[in-house]
Amino acid sequence: MAYSETTGSYSSLLNALRPVNGAGPNRKRRKLDHHPELETGESTSPRSSATYTDHDKTENAPVAAKTQDVSKDAIEGGDANEAEDAESEDGDETEDPFDRHFSIPTVKEIQASIAERSRDKQKPNSKMVGTSLRKTWLAAPDTQPSSVVRKLADISLKRRLQHKASELIADLTESESDVAGAIFGYHDVVVGCRTVTNSSRFRDICVLHALNHAFKTRDRVLKNTAKLSQSDDDQQEYRDQGFTRPKVLIMLPTKQSCVRFIDAIVRYSEPEQQENKARFLETFSRDDTEEWSEKPEDFQELFGGNHEEDFRIGLKFTRKTIKYFSGFYNSDIILCSPLGLFRAISSGGSKDEKKAPDAGFLSSIEIAIIDHASALQMQNWQHVESAFSELNGIPKESHGCDYRRVREWYLDGLSKYMQQTIILSAYLTPEINALASSRLHNIAGMIKYVPLYEGSMLDVTNSVPIPVSQTFLRFDSPTASKDSDARFKYFCASIIPQIAKDKGSKGVLVYVPTYADFTRVRNHLTNSLESTSISFGCVSEYTSVKDTARARSHLLSGRNTILLYTERAHHHFRYKIKGVRKVIFYGPPENPIFWNEIVAMLGINRDLIDGSVNGGKGSARAMFSKWDVLKLERIVGTDRVGRLISDGAGDVFDFV
Secondary structure, eight states: OOOEEEEEEEEHHHHHSSSOOOOOOOOOOOOOTHHHHHHHHOOOOOTTHHHHHHHHOOOOOOOOOOOOOHHHHSSOOOOOHHHHHHHHHHGGGGGOOHIIIIIIIHHHHHHHHHHHHHOOOOOOOOEEETEEEEEEEEETTTTTOOOOSSSGGSSSOOEEEEEEEHHHTTTHHHHHHHHHHHHHTTEEEEOOOOOOOTHHHHHHHHHHHHHHHHHHHHHHHHHHHHHHHOOTTTOOOOOOOOOSSOOOOEOOSSHHHHHHHHHHHHHHOOEEEEETTTHHHHHHHOOGGGTTTOOOOOHHHHHOOOOOOOOEEEEEOOOSSSHHHEEGGGSEEEEHHHHHHHEEEEEEESTTTTTTOOOOOTTOEEEEEOOOOOHHTTTHHHHHHHHHHHHHHOSOOTTTOGGGGGGHHHHTGGGGGGGGEEEEEEOHHHHHHHHHHOOOOOOOOOEEEEEEOGGGGGGGGHOSSEEEEEEEOOOOOSSSSGGHHHHHHHHHIIIIIHHHTTTTOEEEEEEESSSHHHHHHHHHHOOOOOGOOOOOEEOOOTHHHHHHHHHHHHHTSSSOOOEEEHHHHHHHHHHOOOOOEEESSSSSSSHHHHHHHHHGGGGOOOOOOOOOSSGOOEEEEEEEEEGHHHHHHHHOOOOOOOHHOOOOOOEEEEOO
């Protein structure tokens, strides 16, 4: 376990964590213009925030790269000017979503809200945003509704962020303005309409919100620390922080996507100095591969540049500086891939694999952002679920925390109800919805944005130069857990016999969404007596380049009747396979773009184009059950999917 299971009351937790030798040293008054901790590395005041004054220990050993020398006062926790800046920006706390969500609610109020939500089943409310985006929200009756961001005054921003923010807000569409209002209002937000076109603006909205939150948290701590240093009242108390410093977690699919996020962070924060920037660019950034210039634009966005999937990096902010590769416990924002975070937790937050697992740096995350969740699902979604299971726990060690400064709802184990989660995805899947329903507990409620789909199959006529019949074959599947068995049984009973009966059948591409189903079908074609006469090849995400080329060549030449092709193989490589005469979807593709790309392979078959085979017509058939409703909706359209799932008139649906 990464955390102790102690979630008791505030007083019992304090007793458990109190030093053995009793109370700490007497607090001394400190002048704001003198920082002895910068000289000794220790704080002279137990009331000062060690979280924001500790010296850094970078996560990785420094590499030989030229970096700017940064003065101590710029690197370390803060100074009088920062405290004064923070104080000068104070406004009405009741109007600021930051204070309304994190500072004002008491433990009793939070517990009452949780009890009300568990007692009363929340009914979802929905409305249309524009003509093609459905907004659905779940919230307690007393929850503040989300607003729409149309101008700078609609959000409470730190002054240093306002100039660049005004340019962004002026460029937002109606739907983006609505999403921005939900994000800045600290609701949980699930967006299922991320595209190549709007991804940069969604990224900028998230970055602006994350920076605003990190700066407000840090400035509030520094201001209160300054007040405590000038006060003689030992009973004066400020509850303004969590157990550890990191407040924002951003999960991304590739190193290049991390570069884009950090570029946005630099653009909006406008630091005077960037420490370890050269090292960051050397290890994270890479030019696009020229051979991918003909790939689809969504592929280029995801895999362009450095597409390594194992990374993590911490960012620390001071008044004038961004420090890259700061130690996680000294970072304000952590950016990582699910795999990179999993390995960081397993190694205790460092590169030392011998250290015990430690997720304490995730104990005080208040904003969690998942960008391109649909791409993360093509990696290992279990790492995402594992990361969320580690959030908001009580760390095993104090890491310099002053528990008298920790918000009471942290100490009472209620932080998961205060955390905001933002999920951006090209489309929503059962796994993403399950994560949202099981791991998102925000008392401000959850808002979900899902587009209405016209149906990607309608674009086939524009992308394929021959007529293509698109047929959907429904099979009975009593439960989701038995869906795989029902699908396999239908495939063996209805699809395989047709292929075996047609002695002249060639060029059959069988598209299989999951690797588990792929191995099952492959083994059946290998061992089943009724299938031994059918020659086939395989291309999966694990197939070597040599074996892939051989399998594709044998399909084109007619040596193999069938080519088994997995969804992840297409996701990672986007092959254009020649020799395809018929397409069989073992299940609808998760990504609706893949439907058109797979069917379009019929259009590069010369025998079909000149009419010498199948009368010049292509054929695409897809097996589906009622559990494929989300996938099917994106392919056939929102208006048609209901009839395919519930229509009792038949199980075969043709679209010509």
